[in-house]
Amino acid sequence: MMKKLFxxxxxxxxxxxxxxxxxxxxxxxxxxxxxxxxxxxxxxEGKEIKIGVMPKLVGIDYFNAAEKGAKAAGEALGVTxxxxxxxxxxxxxxxxxxxxxxxxxxxxxxxxxxxxDAISDVLNKARKRGIxxxxxxxxxxxxxxxxxxxxxxxxxxxxxxxxxxAEGAGPEAKFINITGTLTAAxxxxxxxxxxxxxAETYPGMVNLSETPKESGEDQARATQVxxxxxxxxxxxxxxxxxxxxxxxxxxxxxRKAGAADKVVLTGLATPKSMKEYVLDGTVDxxxxxxxxxxxxxxxxxxxxxxxxxxxEGATTFNxxxxxxxxxxxxxxxxGDPLVFTKDNIEEFDY
Amino acid sequence: MxxxxxxxxxxxxxxxxxxxxxxxxxxxxxxxxxDSLLSYSRYWVAPGMLAIPMTFxxxxxxxxxxxxxxxxxxxxxxxVLYRDxxxxxxxxxxxxxxxxxxAGAVNxxxxxxxxxxxxxVTLATMTLFRGVAFGISKADAxxxxxxxxxxxxxxxxxxxxxxxxxxxxxxxLGALLVTVVxxxxxxxxxxxxxxxxxxxxxxxxxxxxxxxxxxxxxGIYTACGFVGGxxxxxxxxxxxxxxxxxxxxxxxxxxxAVVIGGTRISGGQASVLGTLLGLLIIGILKYGLDLSGxxxxxxxxxVGVLLIVTAVFNEWMAxxxxxxx
Numbered sequence: 001m002m003k004k005l006f007x008x009x010x011x012x013x014x015x016x017x018x019x020x021x022x023x024x025x026x027x028x029x030x031x032x033x034x035x036x037x038x039x040x041x042x043x044x045e046g047k048e049i050k051i052g053v054m055p056k057l058v059g060i061d062y063f064n065a066a067e068k069g070a071k072a073a074g075e076a077l078g079v080t081x082x083x084x085x086x087x088x089x090x091x092x093x094x095x096x097x098x099x100x101x102x103x104x105x106x107x108x109x110x111x112x113x114x115x116x117d118a119i120s121d122v123l124n125k126a127r128k129r130g131i132x133x134x135x136x137x138x139x140x141x142x143x144x145x146x147x148x149x150x151x152x153x154x155x156x157x158x159x160x161x162x163x164x165x166a167e168g169a170g171p172e173a174k175f176i177n178i179t180g181t182l183t184a185a186x187x188x189x190x191x192x193x194x195x196x197x198x199a200e201t202y203p204g205m206v207n208l209s210e211t212p213k214e215s216g217e218d219q220a221r222a223t224q225v226x227x228x229x230x231x232x233x234x235x236x237x238x239x240x241x242x243x244x245x246x247x248x249x250x251x252x253x254x255r256k257a258g259a260a261d262k263v264v265l266t267g268l269a270t271p272k273s274m275k276e277y278v279l280d281g282t283v284d285x286x287x288x289x290x291x292x293x294x295x296x297x298x299x300x301x302x303x304x305x306x307x308x309x310x311x312e313g314a315t316t317f318n319x320x321x322x323x324x325x326x327x328x329x330x331x332x333x334x335g336d337p338l339v340f341t342k343d344n345i346e347e348f349d350y
Numbered sequence: 351m352x353x354x355x356x357x358x359x360x361x362x363x364x365x366x367x368x369x370x371x372x373x374x375x376x377x378x379x380x381x382x383x384x385d386s387l388l389s390y391s392r393y394w395v396a397p398g399m400l401a402i403p404m405t406f407x408x409x410x411x412x413x414x415x416x417x418x419x420x421x422x423x424x425x426x427x428x429x430v431l432y433r434d435x436x437x438x439x440x441x442x443x444x445x446x447x448x449x450x451x452x453a454g455a456v457n458x459x460x461x462x463x464x465x466x467x468x469x470x471v472t473l474a475t476m477t478l479f480r481g482v483a484f485g486i487s488k489a490d491a492x493x494x495x496x497x498x499x500x501x502x503x504x505x506x507x508x509x510x511x512x513x514x515x516x517x518x519x520x521x522x523l524g525a526l527l528v529t530v531v532x533x534x535x536x537x538x539x540x541x542x543x544x545x546x547x548x549x550x551x552x553x554x555x556x557x558x559x560x561x562x563x564x565x566x567x568x569g570i571y572t573a574c575g576f577v578g579g580x581x582x583x584x585x586x587x588x589x590x591x592x593x594x595x596x597x598x599x600x601x602x603x604x605x606x607a608v609v610i611g612g613t614r615i616s617g618g619q620a621s622v623l624g625t626l627l628g629l630l631i632i633g634i635l636k637y638g639l640d641l642s643g644x645x646x647x648x649x650x651x652x653v654g655v656l657l658i659v660t661a662v663f664n665e666w667m668a669x670x671x672x673x674x675x
Binding site: 058059082084085086087088090091092093095096097099100102103104105115117118120121181182183211214 | 393494597645647
């Protein structure tokens with residue numbers, strides 16, 4: 001009997017020790033904890049401001065470029081900027097990481113959520129603790145954050161991509177869309193607006209696949225999907241690749257198949273990842289915004305929100321480095337999208 | 351005496367857990383915030399629940415790679431019935447649990463009746479169930495569940511005061527502990543547990559000993575599906591969203607907890623308490639590293655190293671036990 005009970009008694013002892021340890025530590029932390037309910041604004045003035053910035057995932061060009069901008073803003077403003085995110089575009093990992101960031105008492109958390117709904121509970125929890133929440137790159141539910149730093153209006157992006165397609169493949173082009181995941185909020189918004197704009201301006205253009213092709217933020221998969229689509233739709237004239245990994249992935253497929261003359265490819269990606277494809281003529285034009293500026297503006301907005309300089313109802317917001325930004329409601333808009341071509345692509349190093 | 355105690359794997363795991371606790375407590379001031387730690391434990395509940403039937407499966411020298419997909423599929427079934435067919439949430443939950451059980455029964459019947467290795471069967475159903483989830487949800491995420499449903503993932507059983515600070519004990523953690531106790535009871539006190547270990551130790555001998563091997567296998571995989579269905583309720587509730595691409599890799603988290611817990615991958619030896627400790631070790635390690643501000647890339651690497659070290663250690667323990675016999 002003793003033998004069987006032994007492991008369990010160890011576990012019980014362990015639990016007791018854990019609780020004992022916590023109460024000991026709790027004493028030391030008590031003054032700090034006591035200050036937090038009353039000292040939301042006070043904490044910002046006294047000690048150094050700590051901002052947490054979370055991308056959808058780490059380790060891709062796009063978000064590496066944003067990190068540079070975010071860190072630059074941190075240096076310019078004299079605040080601590082920690083930049084971290086999941087290694088895969090997985091919202092559950094983001095939720096767990098934000099949970100620890102709440103415990104670490106960040107003054108503001110800036111997040112590019114992988115799912116607008118799944119992120120919202122934890123963001124609301126953070127806001128209840130007095131942490132300012134800025135979403136950037138892609139939004140959460142609007143009531144779960146203070147501000148959304150939007151890279152460009154969705155209309156601006158959708159329209160310029162459609163225009164590039166019409167210019168390259170003609171106003172009766174047959175096209176398909178390649179997206180990241182089918183639930184990605186940005187891409188879905190763009191596709192809706194592209195469809196509206198198409199119906200109004202280019203009624204002759206045809207979307208061959210109502211359901212966009214999914215590439216899951218995976219470049220190799222995007223190459224595969226694009227190659228398959230070239231076979232599936234022999235009369236295909238255009239491809240929109242709507243994520244920063246889908247576009248170079250699709251470009252690779254086009255180059256391998258030697259289909260650049262027949263199929264116009266455009267979309268969004270970082271200039272660095274597209275340089276070779278633009279210079280060799282596989283892709284003529286694509287769009288993006290200034291990604292380091294997006295990171296810069298995000299941290300700037302977060303610091304202003306923590307200091308109480310940026311409140312609901314403000315209409316102008318100037319960072320010094322970025323002059324094109326404007327505020328619409330609770331959205332801070334970076335500016336119009338940039339169109340990259342052979343002529344300007346070498347100016348950008350991200 | 352000390353040597354004997356150290357032969358108990360649970361004791362070793364517990365010491366590891368204590369070391370982690372002490373290390374993180376000294377490393378970061380935030381670690382001893384018990385309320386935050388308990389709040390974070392909500393995210394361990396789904397993998398933790400899955401790890402219990404997984405302990406039985408691995409004890410029979412089997413494996414179930416499909417549980418992550420089962421969780422995603424059940425979540426989607428729950429969401430679609432609630433949103434599109436206006437089922438009451440309790441009915442939708444029941445349907446999700448039943449679907450999970452049915453999915454487990456598919457795994458169990460194919461591997462026991464057709465005698466196809468569970469690795470192959472569940473590798474196939476992993477894709478199958480995931481595909482079903484994408485198909486019936488049309489890859490759309492489902493949210494806006496009623497407040498009563500949110501209680502599963504976000505509710506609290508009770509709260510108490512620790513030095514003036516309230517500490518909330520999540521209800522989901524209670525559900526996990528109930529699962530652990532039931533699992534431990536079945537493994538140690540019932541014929542199911544004895545037969546499971548016998549089957550893993552030597553399947554041929556088990557057959558000759560008139561153990562209903564096929565029924566046992568079928569039952570264990572079905573039970574795993576059932577628990578997968580239950581876990582999907584907590585998983586969907588805690589994240590507030592049902593997604594077809596949810597719970598990716600959840601099966602691996604469950605398997606990792608089992609293996610670290612000392613259950614032999616080749617079968618015949620299992621410990622539910624060990625699995626619980628394994629789960630806590632992985633969970634505390636990730637939590638502590640995140641709290642210390644270690645970047646995610648390195649967290650993944652460190653957890654990987656922990657798994658390798660454990661595998662080597664387990665092998666060494668097993669050999670030592672073999673020699674002393």
